Amino acid sequence: MNNSTQPDEKLSEEPNEKPKEIRRAPTGYEQRFDLLVASITDYAIYMLDTEGHVSSWNAGAQRFKGYEAQDIIGQHFSRFYTDEDKATGLPQRALRAAREEGRFEGEGWRVRKDGTRFWASVVIDPIRTPDGTLVGFAKITRDITERMTAQEALRESEQRFRLLVQGVTDYALYMLSPEGIITNWNAGAQRIKGYAEREVVGTHYRRFFTEEDRAAGLPEQAIETATRTGRYESEGWRVRRDGSRFYAHAVLDAIHDEAGDLLGFAKITRDITEQRKAAQSLEQTRSALFQAQKMEAIGQLTGGIAHDFNNLLAVLSSGIDILHAQQPGSTAGRVLDSMRRAVERGALLTQQLLAFARQQPLAAATHQINTLVGAFEPVLRRASGPQVSFLFDLSPRLASVSVDEARFEATILNLVVNARDAMPEGGTLTLETRNVDLKNNEVGALPAGQYVRVTVRDTGTGMSPEVVARAFEPFFTTKPVGKGTGLGLSQVYGFIAQSGGDVIIETALGEGTAISLYLPAVAEAGPVDAGLPSLRSERVLIAEDDKLVMAVACELFETMGYDVVTAPDGVAALRILERDTAIDVLFTDLMMPNGMTGLDLARAARARHPAMKIIIASGYPQAALQQEQPGSTEFSFVGKPYRLADLARHLRATS
Missing domain, CATH: 3.30.450.20 (PAS domain)
Known part of the structure; x- marks a missing residue:
């Protein structure tokens, strides 16, 4: 069958059509249109019969697909499809879509005569007679390989970019x-x-x-x-x-x-959290180095001046001795006595300057800091004054250090006096000792290792950053004229630095100050000095909510040589017991706030520390207490008001 004549044969079968109208010769317009279609080279425009056979062929189709008109007319259009698309029935589906839906449009690979492929944009439109009879299809194909390649390259680029961003x-x-x-x-x-x-x-x-x-x-x-x-x-x-x-x-x-x-x-x-920390650490190290270099320079200058001043004082002192021997008892002798006292004060000043310059002779020996503090405690309490509540928080099993005992006592006394002066209206002063393990340069320029930290903490006025920056300089003071020489902290710094340690100030205006001394720990245990009492052979935890009663209890136990730890209620006491396993005695009031009685605390403590001595204080008679608190006889009770002898008796009797 000649596919190119099939539409005419079908049309001739229609009874309402006139043969002369169907077979008329092309008009001039139609001839021009045919020439236009035939000459288009950018689009493949051709006709298919109702079965999909090619019935016309233009120059664009010949250019895209490589077939001459005589080679392809009468052939089925599926030959332009890839084997994969033909296997899936794509050509048939395309014609069916155009026939049933009025149009088919799509993109895909098509095959040229030489077997090469190109990416095509395809449109198939059905051709119908005025009465709706299908007579064939108009097919327009465009080679969009370059556009598709560009789009694919763009898609791949975007995909790579997305993968890059996501990676x-x-x-x-x-x-x-x-x-x-x-x-x-x-x-x-x-x-x-x-x-x-x-x-x-x-x-x-x-x-x-x-x-x-x-x-x-x-x-x-x-x-x-x-x-x-x-x-x-x-x-x-x-x-x-x-x-x-x-x-x-x-x-x-x-x-x-x-x-x-x-x-x-x-x-x-x-x-950049870690980078920021590193930058801050570097800045702190630089600041510490600058401070150390500054203090070193000031120390060298101060030491030189002190030595020269000492030489001048030696000349004056010798001259005074000679003059005093020549004129004893005279008015001039009394003037010489005044001069002698002035020379002695000058000598004391040079010693303070030499302490800052780290040029004082030290009698260093191995000591246990808690022992030194315990022996010096009465002096420290008196120095703190009546308006200050002085607390001792001394760590058990503290490492030993190598220090000059007299200089260390003077240093601690200096810090306590400064803390007292920073609390003119009263407050709390705490002396604390701890073992610490430092990393390299964690504190100043100290090398990594084990250290003993001694901290004097107050709740006073605090210091501004400007004051802290100059706190260790000789003669720098914020006290009124006549109230301080400005040599106290400079001596502290000089002594601790000469002992191999460092001093750190933590403070804020209105929030108090904590000055910590870091001293290198030594391996061997320090001997207990002859004639000095050993500090706190046992530790007692006192749980009492009444401050006056607490103060009396602390005084009684300290008198007996106990190291005292305090808690305002049972809950706080239990927390202390959970983190501190070195408590030997628990002394608690029976009735306390916050939902935990002394008996509850005693039972919890006994469960955790079976060997701990436990004494409960109560104002109830023993018989009434047994009725009110069943099972209370398992602990030792002391009645209020109690005395030192009562506590000592119960401590001896308590296992």
Whole structure:
């Protein structure tokens, strides 16, 4: 069958059609149209019969597909399809879609005569007679291989870019809408901020800012600046999903289209918490080095002046002795006595300067700091004054150190007096000892190792940063004229530095001051000095909510040589027992606040420390107490008011 004549035969079978109208010769317009179609080279335009056989062929079809008209007319159009598409029935489906839906449009690989492939854009339209009879199909094919290749290259580039962005884990990379809404999210953002993509996309990026920054409008300011200038860069604290904070370096870049309209923002955030810590540590090290160099320079200058001053005083002292021997008992002798006292005061001043300059002779020996503090405790308590509550928090099994005993006592006394003066209206003064393990340069320029830390802490006026920076300088003082020489802390610094340690001040205005002395620990245990009592052979925990009763109890136990630890109620006492296993005696009041009685505390303590001595104080008679508190006889009770002898008797009787 000649496919090119099939439509005419079908049309001739229609009874209502006139043969002369169907077989008329082409008009001039139709001839021109045919010439137009035949001459188009950028599109393959050809006709198919109802079964899909090629019935016409233009120059564009010949150029794209490589077939001459005589080679292809009458052949089925499926020969242009790949074997894979023919196997799936794509050509038949295309004709069926055009016939049933009025049009088929698609893209795919097509095959030229030489077997090469090109990517085609295909449109198939059905051709019908005025009464709707299908007579064939019009097929338009366009070679869009270059466009497809460009699109594929762009798609692959975008895919690689997405993979690159998603593969970055050290940076949070994501996009924002012009309003600040998150539109995408990479793996680095999830790692740094803790949110999965589904949790944040569609929400405002202000959720990552701290409450303080949100209240100050910082997220909106960042967007406004980036919109106006094209970029906003900042550093500050940001908040993770779990509520923790990290220090971030953030960049917000505005993105515009070709017309200059704002599309959104690219947001890059980096966690620089560790870098910031390192920078701060470096700055602290530099500051400590500068301070050490400054103190060293001042010390050398001060030491030289002190030695020269000592030589001058020696000349004066000898001259006074000679003159006094020549004129004893005269008026001149009394003047010489005054001069002698002035020379002695000058000599004391040079000793203080030499202490700061670390040029004083030291009689260092191995000592246990708790022992030294215990022997010196009465002097320290008297020096603190009646308005100050003096607490001792001495760590058991403290390591030994090598120090000059007399100089150490003078140092502690100096710190206690300074703390007292910082609390003119009264307050709390605490002397604390601890074993500490320091890393290299963790405290000043001290090497890593074991140290003993002695801290004198007050609740006084505190110091400003400017005062702290000069606190160890000789003659620097904030006290009124006549109230201090400014040599106290300089002597402390000089002695501790000469002993191989360092001094650290922690303070804030209105929040008190803590001055810590760090001394290197020595391996061997220090001997107990002859004639000095051993400090606190046992430790007692006193739980009492009445402050006056607590003070009396502390005094009684300290009189018996106990190291005293205090708690205002049973709950606090139990916490102390959980972290401190060196308590030998628990002395508790029976009735206490916060839901835990002394009996409850005693039972909990006995369960944790079976060998601990436990004494309960109560104002109830023993018989009434047994009825009120069944099972109370398992512990030793002392009635109120109690005396030293009562406590001593119960301590001896308690196993």
